[in-house]
Amino acid sequence: xxxxxxxxxxxxxxxxxxxxxxxxxxxxxxxxxxxxxxxxxxxxxxxxxxxxxxxxxxxxxxxxxxxxxxxxxxxxxxxxxxxxxxxxxxxxxxxxxxxxxxxxxxxxxxxxxxxxxxxxxxxxxxxxxxxxxxxxxxxxxxxxxxxxxxxxxxxxxxxxxxxxxxxx
Numbered sequence: 001x002x003x004x005x006x007x008x009x010x011x012x013x014x015x016x017x018x019x020x021x022x023x024x025x026x027x028x029x030x031x032x033x034x035x036x037x038x039x040x041x042x043x044x045x046x047x048x049x050x051x052x053x054x055x056x057x058x059x060x061x062x063x064x065x066x067x068x069x070x071x072x073x074x075x076x077x078x079x080x081x082x083x084x085x086x087x088x089x090x091x092x093x094x095x096x097x098x099x100x101x102x103x104x105x106x107x108x109x110x111x112x113x114x115x116x117x118x119x120x121x122x123x124x125x126x127x128x129x130x131x132x133x134x135x136x137x138x139x140x141x142x143x144x145x146x147x148x149x150x151x152x153x154x155x156x157x158x159x160x161x162x163x164x165x166x167x168x
Contacts, residue, residue: 046078049136053166054082060164062131068119068155069138073099073112079134080111087125089115120147123154132164 057065057079066087067076072095076088080103090096096116103109117124120143133155143151155165 046075047136049168050075050078050134053132053134054079054084056166057084057132057164058082060131062164064130065132065134066123066125066130066158068123068133068135068151070099070114071095073102073114075134075136076112076114077102077108080108084111086112087115087130088112089117089119089123091118092116119151119154122150123158125158127157128160130158130163131160132166133159135167137168 062084064085064087065079066089067073067079068089070076070088070090071092073088073090076086076099079086088096088099090099093116096114099112099114103112103114115124119138159165
C-alpha cells in the first residue's frame with residue numbers, strides 16, 4: 001500500500017490509497033489501543049538502560065532532559081525521582097494520560113512535564129533547551145529515512161552544545 005496526500009484508485013483493482021492523515025490516525029489508534037489493553041506493556045519500573053543513562057547524566061551535570069517516545073513514562077518517572085527536570089513526550093494520548101495519572105498525587109509532578117505530540121512534526125520546545133535527549137525503543141518503530149533525518153535534526157536543534165543524546 002502506498003501513501004499519498006490525496007487518495008486515488010490504485011492498481012486498477014479499485015483499492016484506495018490511504019492518506020497520510022489516515023495513516024497517522026491508524027498509528028495513533030494502535031498505540032492508544034495497546035495502552036488501553038495493557039497499560040504497562042513494556043514492563044514496570046525503569047529500564048536497565050535508564051539506570052545506566054542516569055549515571056552518565058549525573059556525571060555530566062544534566063538538569064533538563066527530554067524523554068522522546070516516553071510511552072507511559074516508566075523511565076521519565078525514574079528520571080524525575082532522580083531529580084532531573086523531565087519533559088516526557090509521546091504520540092499516544094492514552095500513554096500520556098497514564099503518566100499524568102501516575103504522577104498526579106506525587107511530588108514528581110513538579111519534575112515531569114507530560115506532552116502528547118507527534119515527534120514526526122518536531123519537538124515543540126526551544127532551540128538548545130535540553131542538556132540531554134533520551135529515547136528508549138523509539139527508533140525501531142519503523143520510521144522512514146526522511147522521518148529519521150527530520151527527528152535527528154530536531155534532536156540536534158533542542159540539544160545544548162555538548163549535550164547528550166542517549167538512545168537505545
